[in-house]
Amino acid sequence: xxxxxxxxxxxxxxxxxxxxxxxxxxxxxxxxxxxxxxxxxxxxxxxxxxxxxxxxxxxxxxxxxxxxx
Amino acid sequence: xxxxxxxxxxxxxxxxxxxxxxxxxxxxxxxxxxxxxxxxxxxxxxxxxxxxxxxxxxxxxxxxxxxxxxxxxxxxxxxxxxxxxxxxxxxxxxxxxxxxxxxxxxxxxxxxxxxxxxxxxxxxxxxxxxxxxxxxxxxxxxxxxxxxxxxxxxxxxxxxxxxxxxxxxxxxxxxxxxxxxxxxxxxxxxxxxxxxxxxxxxxxxxxxxxxxxxxxxxxxxxxxxxxxxxxxxxxxxxxxxxxxxxxxxxxxxxxxxxxxxxxxxxxxxxxxxxxxxxxxxxxxxxxxxxxxxxxxxxxxxxxxxxxxxxxxxxxxxxxxxxxxxxxxxxxxxxxxxxxxxxxxxxxxxxxxxxxxxxxxxxxxxxxx
Numbered sequence: 001x002x003x004x005x006x007x008x009x010x011x012x013x014x015x016x017x018x019x020x021x022x023x024x025x026x027x028x029x030x031x032x033x034x035x036x037x038x039x040x041x042x043x044x045x046x047x048x049x050x051x052x053x054x055x056x057x058x059x060x061x062x063x064x065x066x067x068x069x
Numbered sequence: 070x071x072x073x074x075x076x077x078x079x080x081x082x083x084x085x086x087x088x089x090x091x092x093x094x095x096x097x098x099x100x101x102x103x104x105x106x107x108x109x110x111x112x113x114x115x116x117x118x119x120x121x122x123x124x125x126x127x128x129x130x131x132x133x134x135x136x137x138x139x140x141x142x143x144x145x146x147x148x149x150x151x152x153x154x155x156x157x158x159x160x161x162x163x164x165x166x167x168x169x170x171x172x173x174x175x176x177x178x179x180x181x182x183x184x185x186x187x188x189x190x191x192x193x194x195x196x197x198x199x200x201x202x203x204x205x206x207x208x209x210x211x212x213x214x215x216x217x218x219x220x221x222x223x224x225x226x227x228x229x230x231x232x233x234x235x236x237x238x239x240x241x242x243x244x245x246x247x248x249x250x251x252x253x254x255x256x257x258x259x260x261x262x263x264x265x266x267x268x269x270x271x272x273x274x275x276x277x278x279x280x281x282x283x284x285x286x287x288x289x290x291x292x293x294x295x296x297x298x299x300x301x302x303x304x305x306x307x308x309x310x311x312x313x314x315x316x317x318x319x320x321x322x323x324x325x326x327x328x329x330x331x332x333x334x335x336x337x338x339x340x341x342x343x344x345x346x347x348x349x350x351x352x353x354x355x356x357x358x359x360x361x362x363x364x365x366x367x368x369x370x371x372x373x374x375x376x377x378x379x380x381x382x383x384x385x386x387x388x389x390x391x392x393x394x395x396x397x398x399x400x401x402x403x404x405x406x407x408x409x410x411x412x413x414x415x416x417x418x419x420x421x422x423x424x425x426x427x428x429x430x431x432x433x434x435x436x437x
Contacts, residue, residue: 007303008293008303008304008305008306009102009103009114009292009306010121010134010306012103013111013114013115013118014118017115028106029106030105030106040104040105040292040293040295041103041105041292
């Protein structure tokens with residue numbers, strides 16, 4: 001499992017909307033404090049969709065950092 | 070019959086769906102912005118960002134991240150002007166500015182220069198070329214006057230500005246008149262949600278071409294970087310401390326989605342103006358050339374006081390409109406009406422030809 005974190009709440013929702021449009025199954029979650037406090041919420045995703053997720057984020061111009069979750 | 074003509078102060082009525090969506094938010098949805106990960110908050114957060122994108126689209130900004138929420142255009146103006154180091158710099162403003170601009174500048178001890186203009190307040194673009202740009206730090210333009218409805222030549226002013234930063238106040242124009250911040254290379258734009266956009270009061274904002282230059286006007290929680298005592302560097306968060314006006318954003322989002330088609334034509338407004346100008350003892354304040362005229366205008370009687378005139382219009386004909394200086398003393402100085410004040414009427418998409426005709430006849434009868 002992976003956790004994507006973004007620089008703003010706005011980008012979390014943009015990423016979530018983009019994933020929904022492209023039928024990439026992700027979940028918005030509260031970010032564990034041990035990972036980061038940069039943004040209160042992030043996106044949880046399965047390991048096997050990381051490639052699709054990254055392609056989607058690149059297409060939409062949304063930057064993120066991926067952590068093991 | 071729609072006898073409400075004070076849309077320059079705030080729009081009325083709003084689209085019915087605005088009330089329904091606000092009710093639905095309060096009763097069924099609730100929820101805050103970006104502070105948690107449950108569905109209610111996610112829906113609300115998405116709505117806020119969707120509305121931000123809609124505003125961006127209206128003003129020609131390709132990225133909603135350059136739009137910041139605040140209470141109104143005045144707060145937007147204060148935020149922008151406080152972000153810029155204007156001390157000792159030259160600032161050039163249009164001759165029709167509102168106190169939302171002049172009061173913050175005065176507070177910041179900034180002495181402004183006023184653009185050359187014609188007697189209706191329309192900026193004389195040719196004469197701009199006589200103004201030096203040395204040490205000129207900022208140009209501020211009121212897109213549509215809240216006194217006589219004049220629409221300024223934004224495109225030409227921006228072309229003349231070149232590398233000098235430009236800020237545009239769209240308080241009266243947004244929703245009525247198109248503007249494109251990217252095409253015109255506009256650096257800052259302030260707006261309000263409750264006038265031409267037909268939302269509710271208490272929500273507005275500003276656009277900044279380069280958000281990194283902006284400084285917060287207020288400081289506080291954002292739901293991000295919470296361990297730090299400093300504001301986060303990411304935007305829009307860095308400019309939006311505290312819970313945003315959720316009801317206001319719900320209303321604005323709905324107003325944009327459900328904007329009604331205008332029930333009158335531009336020509337009907339111009340015809341109204343032509344007839345108004347024929348009334349003996351009435352002076353009409355509007356653009357010399359109707360192509361520069363918005364759907365707002367002022368007038369005054371040379372026979373009776375503005376106070377008595379506006380009272381008659383309301384008491385005898387049910388007309389709701391405003392008399393006074395309209396918080397724009399500079400505009401009145403330009404139009405030479407500061408001592409008198411004016412009665413202002415502003416139209417909304419809900420006004421019909423019959424409403425305009427009723428207003429015209431009411432003005433005529435009130436002067437008898």
